[in-house]
Structures are given as structure tokens and as C-alpha cells.
Amino acid sequence: MPSLLDQVTRKLHPTSDSPALDAQVLLAHITEKQRSWVLAHPELSLSPKQRIKLEAALQALLQGIPLPYVLGHWEFYGLDFLVSPDVLIPRPExxxxxxxxxxxxxxxxxxxxxxxxxxxxxxxxxxxxxxxxxxxxxxxxxxxxxxxxxxxxxxxxxxxxxxxxxxxxxxxxxxxxxxxxxxxxxxxxxxxxxxxxxxxxxxxxxxxxxxxxxxxxxxxxxxxxxxxxxxxxxxxxxxxxxxxxxxxxxxxxxxxxxxxxxxxxxxxxxxxxxxx
Known part of the structure; x- marks a missing residue:
């Protein structure tokens, strides 16, 4: 059976240019772990509460809402920033x-x-x-x-x-x-x-x-x-x-x-x- 990370990656394919990375970031957010931890634990499973949060996030992403807005925060210059649809998502450039x-x-x-x-x-x-x-x-x-x-x-x-x-x-x-x-x-x-x-x-x-x-x-x-x-x-x-x-x-x-x-x-x- 595919890992949870693989399942989420597959679901994000239609709407993301980087579904694997987005899946890692999303699961790290849901589990409150580092992305490296998510990658190192393919056996990862979620609690019922975490599963509800994941499904809500996936629904929002599939409706076209950008990942940073779904998460409510985004990294810029090594710092974590709150973001909402009222602000532009910080860009690497x-x-x-x-x-x-x-x-x-x-x-x-x-x-x-x-x-x-x-x-x-x-x-x-x-x-x-x-x-x-x-x-x-x-x-x-x-x-x-x-x-x-x-x-x-x-x-x-x-x-x-x-x-x-x-x-x-x-x-x-x-x-x-x-x-x-x-x-x-x-x-x-x-x-x-x-x-x-x-x-x-x-x-x-x-x-x-x-x-x-x-x-x-x-x-x-x-x-x-x-x-x-x-x-x-x-x-x-x-x-x-x-x-x-x-x-x-x-x-x-x-x-x-x-x-x-x-x-x-x-x-x-x-x-x-x-x-x-």
C-alpha cells in the first residue's frame, strides 16, 4: 500500500507544479514535525483530528487556494511569516x-x-x-x-x-x-x-x-x-x-x-x- 506521503503527492498532482514537495510541507504542518522527519518516516499515520485537517487542506488546495494561504504561514529569508489572502506570498527572488x-x-x-x-x-x-x-x-x-x-x-x-x-x-x-x-x-x-x-x-x-x-x-x-x-x-x-x-x-x-x-x-x- 502506498505511504501517506505518496497518497497525498498523488492527490496534489493536478494542481501543483511540485506535488511531492507540497505534500511534504503539508504533512509537516499537519503533524507539527520537520519536513525531514516526514521523509524519514514513510510509515507515518495520522490521528483522526489530523486526518480531518488534512482533508480540509487538500480540498482547499484542489480548489486552487495556494499552499501558503492554506498553511497560514510561509518561509522567507530563513524566517517564518504569517500570510493570508490579504498579502502577497513571499517569493525566493x-x-x-x-x-x-x-x-x-x-x-x-x-x-x-x-x-x-x-x-x-x-x-x-x-x-x-x-x-x-x-x-x-x-x-x-x-x-x-x-x-x-x-x-x-x-x-x-x-x-x-x-x-x-x-x-x-x-x-x-x-x-x-x-x-x-x-x-x-x-x-x-x-x-x-x-x-x-x-x-x-x-x-x-x-x-x-x-x-x-x-x-x-x-x-x-x-x-x-x-x-x-x-x-x-x-x-x-x-x-x-x-x-x-x-x-x-x-x-x-x-x-x-x-x-x-x-x-x-x-x-x-x-x-x-x-x-x-
């Missing part, structure tokens, strides 16, 4: 944004950060956890997302380092300057988004970048000069399809700055860095 930001902050001994579009708070919290004297302002248009972000900050004991603000970009902020302004703003063109599976699975507010995908990024870059400290850095995640347009825009707004494109682990242009 965004960990590179954190890596670039940490490297620059440490090299420049800079200690003030503004993050736009914080969502679950994963970027701000990862930065704060790795630089204990960092002070951050994290902004989002969604009150529901900010509720999740505040919970995550408290869970990771960095809520004293991060102030969360409900704002449409800079509109509700008090005048200040920041060493680093960073963002993973919505950047998928509206018409493109409607053709993607993610359109019905994650919040459009966190995905829709307007007609050309640069609507919010353009607004941020236009307003950023008055908020960026001298010798500061703007670090943005972009879609590879419009990095050249963003590069041209940044060059117009910051003609005297050093502007670079940085690649993700797959070698694609993914991040825009503007060093004033």
Missing part, C-alpha cells in the same frame, strides 16, 4: 533584494530605511532581524496587510524597530529622509495580470502595476528625491520585461546618480539600484 539591501547598509553604516508596499512585512522584518540597530518605516495601502505585518514584526521581536504606516506611497508620511528606500511594488501590467493564474489566487492590489507595469514605480521615483538622504540608495524589484523602461526613467529623474541593474539568481535583470 525577493530574498535577493534583502541580500543587496543588507550588504549596502552594512558597507555604508546606514541605519534608516523606508520600505514601500510592505505587505506581510517580510522585507522590513528580514532587514531588521539582521541589523539590530536599524530603524525602518514600512508603508502599505492595505490596512489588512499592515495588520499581518504588525503581527509578524511582533513574532520576530522587531516591532520596536519598525513603524508601520497606512499610506498611498508618500502621501501620509511626515517629512523625513532615509538612507535606503526599497520596494517590491506591484509591477505586472494590468492586461498581462488578467492572463495569469495568480490573478485569482493572490491580491490584485499587490500585483497590478497599471497599464505598463510601472505606474507605482514611476510615482515612487518621481517623489523619491525629497525623501532620500544624501548618498542614499533606492533599491527596487522589477519585472524583467520593463527593466529598461525603468532604467531610462530613473536616469531622467536622477541624471547625476549611479544607476545599475542587478540580476536575480536566474541571471535575469530584476533589481534597479539608484545610488545618489
Amino acid at each position: 525577493t530574498e535577493e533584494l534583502v541580500e543587496f539591501g543588507l550588504g549596502w547598509l552594512r558597507d555604508n553604516k546606514s541605519r534608516t530605511v523606508l520600505e514601500m508596499g510592505t505587505g506581510s512585512g517580510c522585507i522590513a522584518i528580514a532587514l531588521a532581524k539582521n541589523i539590530p540597530d536599524l530603524k525602518l518605516l514600512a508603508v502599505d495601502l492595505s490596512s489588512a496587510a499592515l495588520d499581518i505585518a504588525r503581527q509578524n514584526a511582533a513574532i520576530h521581536w522587531v516591532d520596536d524597530q519598525i513603524q508601520f504606516i497606512h499610506s498611498d506611497l508618500f502621501s501620509n508620511l511626515q517629512p523625513a529622509t532615509f538612507d535606503l528606500i526599497t520596494a517590491n511594488l506591484p509591477y505586472i501590467p494590468s492586461e498581462t495580470l488578467k492572463t495569469l493564474d495568480v490573478y485569482t489566487r493572490e491580491p490584485s492590489l499587490a500585483l497590478d502595476g497599471g497599464k505598463d507595469g510601472l505606474q507605482l514605480i514611476r510615482r515612487l521615483l518621481l517623489d523619491a528625491p525629497q525623501w532620500l538622504a544624501p548618498d542614499g540608495l533606492i533599491l527596487l524589484e522589477l519585472d524583467s520585461s520593463h527593466v529598461q523602461a525603468a532604467l531610462k526613467l530613473a536616469s531622467t529623474i536622477f541624471p547625476k546618480s549611479v544607476i545599475q541593474l542587478k540580476q536575480d539568481l536566474a541571471g535575469r535583470d530584476r533589481f534597479l539600484a539608484v545610488q545618489t
